[in-house]
Amino acid sequence: MNDKTKFMLKKVAFYAFIFTVVAWILIPIIVSALYAFSTKQDYYDPHKIIPTHFTTEWVKTILFTLGAWDGIKNSVIVAVLTIVISFVLGIPAGYAIARYAFKGKDTIKLSIVALRMFPIPVMAIPLVVLYIKLNLIDTLLGVALAHTAMALPFVILITSSIFAGVDKELEEAAMVFGLTRFGAFKSITLPLALPGLAAAAMFTFVMSWNEVFVASILTLKNRTLPAQILSIVAGAAGGAAPAYYKFAAAFIMILPAMLFIFFARRYLVTMWGITLR
Amino acid sequence: MVEVRLENLTKKFGDFTAVNKLNLTIKDGEFLVLLGPSGCGKTTTLRMIAGLEEPTEGKIYFGDRDVTYLPPKDRNISMVFQSYAVWPHMTVYDNIAFPLRIKKFSKQEIDKKVRWAAELLQIESLLDRYPAQLSGGQRQRVAVARAIVVEPDVLLMDEPLSNLDAKLRVAMRAEIKKLQQRLKVTTIYVTHDQVEAMTMGDRIAVMNQGKLLQVGPPTEVYLNPKSVFVATFIGAPEMNILEVSVRENYLEGRGFKIELPHDIMDLLKDYMGKDVLFGIRPEHMIIEGIGEMAHMKRTTKVKGRVDFVEALGTDTIVHVVLGDELIKVKLPGHIPLEVGKEVNVVMDVERIHVFDKSTEEVII
Numbered sequence: 001m002n003d004k005t006k007f008m009l010k011k012v013a014f015y016a017f018i019f020t021v022v023a024w025i026l027i028p029i030i031v032s033a034l035y036a037f038s039t040k041q042d043y044y045d046p047h048k049i050i051p052t053h054f055t056t057e058w059v060k061t062i063l064f065t066l067g068a069w070d071g072i073k074n075s076v077i078v079a080v081l082t083i084v085i086s087f088v089l090g091i092p093a094g095y096a097i098a099r100y101a102f103k104g105k106d107t108i109k110l111s112i113v114a115l116r117m118f119p120i121p122v123m124a125i126p127l128v129v130l131y132i133k134l135n136l137i138d139t140l141l142g143v144a145l146a147h148t149a150m151a152l153p154f155v156i157l158i159t160s161s162i163f164a165g166v167d168k169e170l171e172e173a174a175m176v177f178g179l180t181r182f183g184a185f186k187s188i189t190l191p192l193a194l195p196g197l198a199a200a201a202m203f204t205f206v207m208s209w210n211e212v213f214v215a216s217i218l219t220l221k222n223r224t225l226p227a228q229i230l231s232i233v234a235g236a237a238g239g240a241a242p243a244y245y246k247f248a249a250a251f252i253m254i255l256p257a258m259l260f261i262f263f264a265r266r267y268l269v270t271m272w273g274i275t276l277r
Numbered sequence: 278m279v280e281v282r283l284e285n286l287t288k289k290f291g292d293f294t295a296v297n298k299l300n301l302t303i304k305d306g307e308f309l310v311l312l313g314p315s316g317c318g319k320t321t322t323l324r325m326i327a328g329l330e331e332p333t334e335g336k337i338y339f340g341d342r343d344v345t346y347l348p349p350k351d352r353n354i355s356m357v358f359q360s361y362a363v364w365p366h367m368t369v370y371d372n373i374a375f376p377l378r379i380k381k382f383s384k385q386e387i388d389k390k391v392r393w394a395a396e397l398l399q400i401e402s403l404l405d406r407y408p409a410q411l412s413g414g415q416r417q418r419v420a421v422a423r424a425i426v427v428e429p430d431v432l433l434m435d436e437p438l439s440n441l442d443a444k445l446r447v448a449m450r451a452e453i454k455k456l457q458q459r460l461k462v463t464t465i466y467v468t469h470d471q472v473e474a475m476t477m478g479d480r481i482a483v484m485n486q487g488k489l490l491q492v493g494p495p496t497e498v499y500l501n502p503k504s505v506f507v508a509t510f511i512g513a514p515e516m517n518i519l520e521v522s523v524r525e526n527y528l529e530g531r532g533f534k535i536e537l538p539h540d541i542m543d544l545l546k547d548y549m550g551k552d553v554l555f556g557i558r559p560e561h562m563i564i565e566g567i568g569e570m571a572h573m574k575r576t577t578k579v580k581g582r583v584d585f586v587e588a589l590g591t592d593t594i595v596h597v598v599l600g601d602e603l604i605k606v607k608l609p610g611h612i613p614l615e616v617g618k619e620v621n622v623v624m625d626v627e628r629i630h631v632f633d634k635s636t637e638e639v640i641i
Contacts, residue, residue: 172329173362175349177427178379191366 029254035244036251043244058248062232068252071228074140078215078224079208081144083201086155089148091197094159095185099168112153123149124214131218138219146218147208154207155200162196163189202260209257229253279340279430279463280305281326286335288321295321297487299335306461308454310478312468314510318487319467323433326465327356339430350379355424356433359440361416363408369395369419370404376427394426397456414445421453425460432457434466438473450476471511475499483507500628505554505637508630514559514594517604520634521555523548528555532600536577538626544641545631553640554632559607561628564595565621568608575626583618597622 035043036059038051063069096102097109127146128137136142166189174184190197212226219227229249233241241249286299296318303309311319324330326337328349337345344352355376363372373394377387395401398418408416417437424432437453438446454477457464468474474481475495482492483506491503502508502516509515521528521535523545528535535555545553563570570576579599587594593612594605597620606622614620631641 167360167362169358169360169362170364172327172349173356173358173364174375175329176327176354176356176433177376177423178350180348180350188364192364 029258032247032250032254035247038244038247040242040244058244059252062229062245062248062252066232067223067228068225068232068249071223071225072252072256074222074228075209075225077140078144078147079205081141082147082151082208083204085144085148086151086204087159087197087201090152090155091159093156094161095163095189097156097160098163109157112156116150116153120150120213124217127214128217138222140219140222140224142218143215143224144208146214147211150211150214151204151207155204158200158203159193159197162193162200165196166192202263206257206260209260210253226253280338281431281463281465282336282338283322283326284336284338286322286325286337287333288318288325288330289333294487296325296332299484299487299489301482301489301492303463303465306463308457308464308466308477308479310466310468310474310481311484312471312474312478312481312510313484315469317484319469319484320435322484323435323465323467326431327354327433328352353427353430354433355427355429355431356435357417357420357424357437359436361413361420361437361440363411363416363419363423365408367407368404369400369406369408369411372408372419373404373423373426376423380427390426394422397425398422413441414449417441417449421456425456425462428460429462432462432464434464436468437466439468439470446473453477471513475511481511483510485510501639502630503639505556505632508556508632508639512558512560514605514607516556516558516630518632519555519599519602519604520552522552523550525549528553530555530600530602533579533581533602535579535624537629538575541626541629541641548633548640552634554634554637556630556632557604557624557628559594559605561625562604562606563608563623564597564606564612564614565623567612567614570623573623573625573627576623577626578621578623581620581622583614583616583620585616586612586614588612 034051037054037056039053039055042048042051042053063072097105124146131137131142136145170188170192171181171184174188175181179187208224210226211224212230215224215227216230223231229252233246233249281303283299283301286296286301287294288296299318299322301309311322313319321330325332328344328347328351332345335345336343339352363369364375367375370391373391374387377390382390391404392401395404398421400415400418400422403411403415403419408419411419417440420437424434434453438449441449450473466473466477478495480492481495481498483490483498485506491498491507493501498507499511502511505518509518519530521530523542526536526539526542528537565578581597581599581604583595584598584603585596587596588611590611591609593608593610593614595608595612595614597604597606599622604622629641630639632639
């Protein structure tokens with residue numbers, strides 16, 4: 001085998017790998033989208049793989065009859081609350097880690113990451129007990145607080161790397177030229193960190209949007225979308241829903257996340273503080 | 278425009294003392310250069326004057342005003358940072374106008390002042406651009422314009438030229454110096470580049486390991502260094518330092534003798550028989566038969582052998598072996614010299630230095 005064939009083989013292997021990865025991600029999405037809108041006949045026709053007759057009935061039923069639309073609204077509220085709370089707490093922490101040298105900084109950083117080592121059920125079950133006592137059970141705020149606990153470590157680490165990427169001297173220059181430290185943060189660091197912070201917000205949004213376990217346990221009537229969908233397709237009314245409902249549900253779940261990733265894409269590189277300008 | 282006085286200024290980071298009991302007065306309108314190797318505490322000193330670091334001990338006065346614990350914004354200072362610290366999300370105009378807007382000047386006044394500063398630094402055509410569209414040298418100009426537009430009491434500069442290429446650096450050196458002379462603002466300039474210090478400073482303050490070693494006008498620091506550190510840090514190539522013993526009429530090195538007049542040997546009589554450090558700058562020697570010696574009032578000759586010749590075009594640096602030691606002699610012009618040739622090195626006796634071996638402080 002000469003060098004040229006070796007090179008070609010390597011290239012083929014490389015593209016085959018890329019193709020596999022892309023197919024692995026895209027095929028389920030395409031299949032869900034197709035079957036979500038397939039008619040019952042087409043779906044059950046053994047001679048058809050790709051349906052040719054379409055209907056919006058399943059998506060509509062899930063959205064408006066089975067409560068997924070309320071779930072979407074709840075999910076948005078929970079996600080926004082999660083972003084707000086985790087940013088209010090996470091930004092100062094991230095800033096402190098990025099800018100100040102203090103005793104036990106590494107320990108604190110490590111314990112922030114270590115928090116995420118606990119399996120979510122370990123956190124969720126005691127939360128139910130606590131929430132019942134605090135009257136937070138079955139409230140959106142309660143779910144948002146639980147999601148904050150899950151998102152906060154990432155928000156702190158991500159924001160600290162974003163702030164570390166903003167040159168300290170830019171902030172000091174603002175202080176020399178007449179601002180307080182807080183003023184310098186507000187008018188220099190924050191605008192420069194904004195793309196990164198936006199990406200962190202989207203990351204938090206998607207995490208909260210997808211979270212099903214805690215949301216299912218902590219709510220009953222006020223369910224977020226994933227929790228609501230789980231109870232729909234798992235068949236709260238006894239027996240699982242037909243498969244095309246499941247595909248429709250999957251499609252409803254995927255779409256908003258896809259849109260978010262689409263907009264977040266160009267910021268994702270900056271999220272880890274690699275580039276800022 | 279104000280006098281800056283540092284009293285016993287000390288900064289400790291944990292166990293490390295970055296600045297150790299610094300006492301220094303910078304006169305009204307003076308251009309003072311803080312010179313030293315990296316980690317000597319010069320930048321920390323500047324940051325304390327700026328208010329970006331809090332001193333562990335000591336006081337900072339601007340005139341009669343104690344500013345030691347004032348936040349930077351209340352000190353009426355300006356600073357040019359090493360990275361320029363030009364804000365990337367603002368246009369050049371907004372960068373320069375920013376300090377004025379905070380100080381609540383009217384729109385017309387701001388415009389007038391921004392254009393004045395931009396004109397001084399020849400960046401009028403760049404006002405609408407963003408920093409990312411500028412070269413390093415242009416960003417530097419923006420940083421300087423922003424620093425002078427507020428007409429500060431004290432202008433601080435932290436190695437502002439170190440990120441520029443060599444040619445631009447030389448040009449900016451002269452430009453900043455001229456600008457300072459024109460504005461007469463008290464300026465403290467931090468650098469590790471001794472050429473910058475020599476060419477720009479009214480006075481140079483040499484620091485090492487957190488301590489102030491010597492303050493004085495450039496020529497004084499150059500001609501009368503108080504310690505081996507200052508002697509070797511200033512000047513290029515650096516001063517030759519040779520270990521010698523003091524004898525009756527001469528200094529004895531390893532394999533060579535330096536004969537000196539009586540009046541000079543008298544100054545060394547306390548060191549009779551002891552080891553000292555002998556120092557002479559490469560430019561204060563010539564090789565016999567080559568180079569001008571008319572300006573030397575008194576000379577002494579030492580035998581040596583040419584080891585290596587560095588031709589720099591304008592100068593020639595000749596490495597000469599004296600016994601077991603090697604010294605460098607700097608001669609003007611292009612001098613063709615054969616390696617291995619026996620020569621006499623002629624030293625200018627008025628320009629020699631002798632330092633105590635243990636304290637490394639100057640004796641003569």
